[in-house]
Amino acid sequence: MEPNLKLSEDEGEVLEDPLVYRRIIGNLQYLTITRPDLSYSVNKLCQFLIAPRLPHLKVAQRLLQYVKTCLAQGLLFPASSEVKMRAYTDLYWEACQETRRSTSSFCIFLGSSLISSKSKKQHTVSRSSAEVEYRATTNTTCEIV
Known part of the structure; x- marks a missing residue:
């Protein structure tokens, strides 16, 4: 896009x-x-x-x-990667101009392989970027658990 x-x-x-x-x-x-x-x-x-x-x-x-x-691109799951979980969270405050709701996303890796990812518009309108960050971190933590 x-x-x-x-x-x-x-x-x-x-x-x-x-x-x-x-x-x-x-x-x-x-x-x-x-x-x-x-x-x-x-x-x-x-x-x-x-x-x-x-x-x-x-x-x-x-x-x-x-x-x-780019048909040849995709996910690769190598056999020789260490078993260590990493998670990354990102957000876009007031992403939707019409509803003013923010978008939060995360991706979770096990070793070097992506095992979970999600991008979703938040349910409520946030008053500050800190509030959006707390919600995004909470969503990522729930997915890990």
Whole structure:
């Protein structure tokens, strides 16, 4: 996805057949199991499944073109890695301009292999970046436990 791309629910022409868009996004969601680099973009596009518009479809098609250019990428699980768990958390305060909700994400590694990752819009609007950080850390800790 282009950096700083702002997608809106109201801009662009409504698609006549939203099933095409939904089918593309469903296939991309399945692909994120082995391609975590697609997770953020697919998560953003999933927010427009109810009433997709032409700009959303164009971004989805561009994402498909990206996937086509790098088919050989994916997850690698080497046999010779130490058994040590590491977790990383990231957040984006007020990521959604319409709802002002923040997005938090995490990834958990066992050795050098990614075993869990998630990016999700938080349920409530946070008043400060510290509050967003506490929620993101809590979500990561719950996943580890």
